[in-house]
Amino acid sequence: MTQWSGYLGLILQGALVTIELTLMGSVLALIMAFLAGMGRVSRFFIVRAIATVYIEFFRGTSIFVQLFWAYFVLPFAGLSLTPLQAGVLALGLNVGAYAAEVVRGAILSVGREQYEACTALNLGRWQGMRHVILPQALLVMLPTFGNNAIELLKATSVVSLISLADLTFQAQVVRSQTGSTLMPFLSVLIIYFALALMISWGVRTLERRMARGLDGVRV
Amino acid sequence: MDWDWNFVWEIMPTLIQGVKITILATILGSILAAIVGLGIALARRSENRLVARSIGWFAEFIRGTPLLVQLYFIFYVLPDIGILLPPLVAGVIGLGLHYGTYTAEVYRAGIDNVPRGQWEAAKACNLNGRHTWTHIILPQAIPPMIPALANYFIAMFKETPLLSAITVLELMNQAKSVANTYYRYIEPMTLVGAFFLVISLCSVVLLRWLEHRYGRIER
Numbered sequence: 089m090t091q092w093s094g095y096l097g098l099i100l101q102g103a104l105v106t107i108e109l110t111l112m113g114s115v116l117a118l119i120m121a122f123l124a125g126m127g128r129v130s131r132f133f134i135v136r137a138i139a140t141v142y143i144e145f146f147r148g149t150s151i152f153v154q155l156f157w158a159y160f161v162l163p164f165a166g167l168s169l170t171p172l173q174a175g176v177l178a179l180g181l182n183v184g185a186y187a188a189e190v191v192r193g194a195i196l197s198v199g200r201e202q203y204e205a206c207t208a209l210n211l212g213r214w215q216g217m218r219h220v221i222l223p224q225a226l227l228v229m230l231p232t233f234g235n236n237a238i239e240l241l242k243a244t245s246v247v248s249l250i251s252l253a254d255l256t257f258q259a260q261v262v263r264s265q266t267g268s269t270l271m272p273f274l275s276v277l278i279i280y281f282a283l284a285l286m287i288s289w290g291v292r293t294l295e296r297r298m299a300r301g302l303d304g305v306r307v
Numbered sequence: 308m309d310w311d312w313n314f315v316w317e318i319m320p321t322l323i324q325g326v327k328i329t330i331l332a333t334i335l336g337s338i339l340a341a342i343v344g345l346g347i348a349l350a351r352r353s354e355n356r357l358v359a360r361s362i363g364w365f366a367e368f369i370r371g372t373p374l375l376v377q378l379y380f381i382f383y384v385l386p387d388i389g390i391l392l393p394p395l396v397a398g399v400i401g402l403g404l405h406y407g408t409y410t411a412e413v414y415r416a417g418i419d420n421v422p423r424g425q426w427e428a429a430k431a432c433n434l435n436g437r438h439t440w441t442h443i444i445l446p447q448a449i450p451p452m453i454p455a456l457a458n459y460f461i462a463m464f465k466e467t468p469l470l471s472a473i474t475v476l477e478l479m480n481q482a483k484s485v486a487n488t489y490y491r492y493i494e495p496m497t498l499v500g501a502f503f504l505v506i507s508l509c510s511v512v513l514l515r516w517l518e519h520r521y522g523r524i525e526r
Binding site (some may be wrong): 273 | 371372373374375376377379383384387436443463466468469470478485486492493496497499500503504507511
């Protein structure tokens, strides 16, 4: 039994890499989601077009292909990325494209009267967005963002295939060193599930806090 | 970075071999996911609380963990307890089980959408449980779900490259082996990306049509 503790340490190291990737990927995804989502509802055709192409491209090809493209093809274009950079880039851009549609949907779900109220108060387009529309839309986005974050967490497992030492990679290492299969894979599955539960719990808590003070405003 | 068309034509037959396996895996996986999803949805409505609860948790667990690790689990752990599966079969089971937990939610929503009156009418006509399901509930519940189900099957199609990790010779694996043989990554990886992009852009059109054809509920 003593040897397992060493291997468990290896798996926990992998868990740290997975958490790191999930956090950095989520930050990039959040930035891309707001850029592209607000781009989709822009006044200017060219901004809308760029946002649409970005979203369709990254939703249309799978995360795995994008990751391999970032890791193996970009170096030929003179842009060499470390596995971690390639992973964060592919994960953030991919999940950002899905989340952008959530941002767009949430902005469009805010009632017409709110926009009219902005006009009546003589707020500019940006002011209205910043102070009236987004605070309400954010609450609509939050639950779906939680799902997207879980999808991102699950997608991090593919970075093991470009030799980044995350949870899945460490499980394979333990498997090849010990010949045991059940222990590494089952423990890794449980850690992933625990992380997913933590994300959904965190998002629910955040939602409750943000909904405070909005009672009676929301229908 | 130079694109070589001769090389493209040279590797095309190998890639097409992979495309066949990719499509085969998607079709088999979709069929399995459709069946598994229905099974889970029905089990969660079971009278037996224990069955309903444990199936519910099991589905939640599968949905919260990465497909890649599940594939490893099926491919490496099952042989230890005497179940030896060919890679493609293991891959199809993994895809079917993972997406089955997603399609279960679609079935659940579809079944919940059948009006109460239909259940009561079935009871009034003295139909037994099986006849109520097969003649009254499912025929009304399934058509409105078709667009949502198709959406998940397209998502599954985009996840098939993961099967390359358990040595299934599908498109991504063929592309990788070609790339490793000739040490040229640009063409194979870009072609794989283009292939997925083209198929998923086509599937957007198909989805629109399905939504138009089946999406509305006639009341």
